Amino acid sequence: xxIVTIQITREGSGPGRDSVTPEEKxxxxxxxxxxxxxxxxxxxxxxxxxxxxxxLEDWGWGGLPxxxxxxxxxxxxx
Numbered sequence: 001x002x003i004v005t006i007q008i009t010r011e012g013s014g015p016g017r018d019s020v021t022p023e024e025k026x027x028x029x030x031x032x033x034x035x036x037x038x039x040x041x042x043x044x045x046x047x048x049x050x051x052x053x054x055x056l057e058d059w060g061w062g063g064l065p066x067x068x069x070x071x072x073x074x075x076x077x078x
Contacts, residue, residue, distance in 0.1 A: 002040070003048045004032050009066070010053040025051050 006028055012018050020028075029049040036042040060066045 001046045001048065002036050002042050003050065004036070005050045005052060006032065007052045007054055009059065010055050019053060020051075 008020055010019050013020055013024055028051060032049045033044050033047045036047050037044055056066055060069060062069045064072070
């Protein structure tokens with residue numbers, strides 16, 4: 001029984017959105033389940049997919065909070 005956790009940022013997938021839509025989440029679940037069926041022959045009804053949305057201020061990379069990293073990268077600073 002595979003359990004897949006997908007973590008995505010809670011900033012939406014388009015302008016004016018603050019989260020991923022239910023339809024987008026359904027597509028992630030369907031696509032992930034189908035991939036496990038195709039690659040590992042795991043039945044759809046035995047695959048669990050968990051989607052976790054992470055607040056933008058709760059993650060980072062390059063030693064910086066995500067927003068600061070993006071600002072510096074946009075300004076051409078690393």
